[in-house]
Amino acid sequence: MHELSLCRSIAQIADRARQGRPVAAVHLRVGQLRQVVPETLVYCWGLVTDDGPLAGSRLEVESVPVVLDCRACGETTRVAHVLVLTCAACGSGDIELRTGEEFLVTSLDLGPPADEPAPTPTPTLREQEA
């Protein structure tokens, strides 16, 4: 639901990091506990970047599963279902999350600097079914 404001943050980060060069793709790492719908994020990315320097860039989302440490039995397990945060070994809910809350821009795919020929732009998101 808040994908739009997240896209604005992502666009700011990408714009700062792009060194004035065209951006082909922005790579994210998103933990599965993040309540982000990837399709919505990609759709909003098109809206947010529509008329700026990031127009036409792709958003690539890498999903990170939820892994937790159990305080009761000491096991480190991956949760079977992200909605139930219990230890897969003993069922305890007394856990500490190890992964699953990531929300990072990990990297950018940059085209050549502006004075060199730019790569063929990829289609904008408007062309995709929302």
Add this chain to the structure above:
Amino acid sequence: MGRFHRHDDGTVHEHDHEDSHDHSHGEHGDHGHASAADSEHGDHSAYETGTERVEVLERIFGENDLAAAENRTAFDAAGVTVVNLMSSPGAGKTSILERTLEHLQSAGTRAGVVEGDIETSIDADRLAGFGAQISLLNTGDGFGGECHLDAPMVRRALDRLDLDTLDLLMIENVGNLVCPAEFDVGAHRSVMVYSLTEGEEKPLKYPVMFRSCELVLLNKVDLVPYLDADPALFAENLRRVNPTARVIEVSARTGQGLEEWYAWLAEAGVTTVTEGEPVGSGA
């Protein structure tokens, strides 16, 4: 859940298709790339030449969390205890706040409210008249209204409050069980209002929200005789996602349980903060 791609033909789909990537999939079809795998899936040269991958590794909530930290610093400097109050729409946040402000006024606690509302001042109007400073924050600018308060928004609301003259500031977040949990606003304590009429299973459906709070005010318990709802089952489901959260059963209508909530509030500024898990400040 797999990894979503938008391909050059404009489609988005999960990442279970065969392509040049080579990474192991987990038992549920979703896969976390270990960070070591990054370089290996970094080659999309099949449909994109001449690009260079540049590592960024910047947290998307970084800016919000920075603003949240600044808010917290401002609160601490003014000696104000700040409580973030979250719920779904209609759970009774404003009703509980009305009662609470009335109590605080009689107890001599100087209170303020940041009222998050998408478009109207209906809730802020209800809270007038109890001697509290109220700063209304409409989130409706831009694309049809934000679903949450974030730290920069709260910072703007602080301009209309005199923090130095306050003991307690309640932030009434936008009614929503998803988004507010993601954004740290700088509050010291996080509290949820949850009404029994919403069903006992919601902690399992919205674990991020229920994990983000340390106290749940289970509201509308005066309706227990008329409902099939079971407060004990709710508490059990809550424990499954948040074993340390406390539940106080209340009724904003009859006043049941509110004394216990007031006692918690009176302690909120002095007890050690046992925060939930503000996801917004996570990894």
